[in-house]
Amino acid sequence: MKKLIWAVLFMFVLAIVLIPAVINWPAANHDMERGLLNEYAGKPLTVNVYISARKKTVAMPLEEYLIGVVAAEMPANFETEALKAQAVAARTYTIRRMLMVDPDLHPGTQGAKLCDRPTHCQAWFSSEELKKKWGMFKYPLYIYKIKKAVQETKGKVLVYNNQLADPVYHGSCGGAGTEKSGNVWKYDIPYLQAVKCQWDDLTKPGLINKTTVSVKEFAALLNLPGKVEAIIPLLKNGIYSKNKRLISVKSGSEVISGNAFRTKLGLASSVFSWEIKGDKVTFTTKGKGHGVGMCQYGANGMAKAGKNYREILAYYYKGTQISSLVKFGPK
Ligand SMILES: [Zn+2]
Numbered sequence: 001m002k003k004l005i006w007a008v009l010f011m012f013v014l015a016i017v018l019i020p021a022v023i024n025w026p027a028a029n030h031d032m033e034r035g036l037l038n039e040y041a042g043k044p045l046t047v048n049v050y051i052s053a054r055k056k057t058v059a060m061p062l063e064e065y066l067i068g069v070v071a072a073e074m075p076a077n078f079e080t081e082a083l084k085a086q087a088v089a090a091r092t093y094t095i096r097r098m099l100m101v102d103p104d105l106h107p108g109t110q111g112a113k114l115c116d117r118p119t120h121c122q123a124w125f126s127s128e129e130l131k132k133k134w135g136m137f138k139y140p141l142y143i144y145k146i147k148k149a150v151q152e153t154k155g156k157v158l159v160y161n162n163q164l165a166d167p168v169y170h171g172s173c174g175g176a177g178t179e180k181s182g183n184v185w186k187y188d189i190p191y192l193q194a195v196k197c198q199w200d201d202l203t204k205p206g207l208i209n210k211t212t213v214s215v216k217e218f219a220a221l222l223n224l225p226g227k228v229e230a231i232i233p234l235l236k237n238g239i240y241s242k243n244k245r246l247i248s249v250k251s252g253s254e255v256i257s258g259n260a261f262r263t264k265l266g267l268a269s270s271v272f273s274w275e276i277k278g279d280k281v282t283f284t285t286k287g288k289g290h291g292v293g294m295c296q297y298g299a300n301g302m303a304k305a306g307k308n309y310r311e312i313l314a315y316y317y318k319g320t321q322i323s324s325l326v327k328f329g330p331k
């Protein structure tokens, strides 16, 4: 009888501890739940980040780490609501990586879950790097803005269907609108679909770029014969999306995605026009990055038009919700 009372009492205590966790956490992902329960064991919520320049892994409190990420990933002179949208995207991405058990993406780094390389994880700058980047006068102003954006969204993540979303983003869609993920990568994700974006001001520096490559270089990068005659049909017969973004080109029997094409040729965007003069091909690109998910310039434009971070995220990631991780780890 005594045993039974203890068992009931134990279940009762367990329910008090676990029920809030279940309510506040998007369930249905085994790794995620395991991560949550580990954090509930009382360890502080810290992120192990591999810092390339120092060649070492540093443990940082999550919210502090996010300040360095937002500062590195979005211009600090952007509107606060855009910075807040960025903070939620960065936090969601970070938690996804933290809860990833397999594969180990950073072997030999003493358990780093993320690194500071933007091409691999997400960029992160230390305060010393930020002082250099912004200068001593702008540093206090910018760091205040970014800290505020992170603090005002503390513990907020983006979820879809009760699971953490994959909130990919890019610099600028070039005014073409964002792209359906299936047109850029192998997988089509329901919340990463094309949306219109009228906020990219192409008169801003860096949004229209010209890249010139020689016919020889072009041909070598795409395994083509080094002749203009081989390049013109490749570009003319390319498949372009409704937004005029290059989806794929065919080089012989090989199909190359527009995104891979952009990377190979070092183009800022796969929305472009092209021109061949003599033995040179010149691309004029609009925007920056792959074009999927949130457009950062668009987010800034929406914020200027009075939209808040929730509206910005709901616009670029259709069907997602903002969920709270306040119960995740100690307060
Ligand atoms: Zn990494």
Ligand SMILES: [Zn+2]
Pocket: 172, 173, 174, 175, 176, 177, 178, 197, 198, 199, 200, 295, 296, 297, 298
């Ligand atoms: Zn845009």
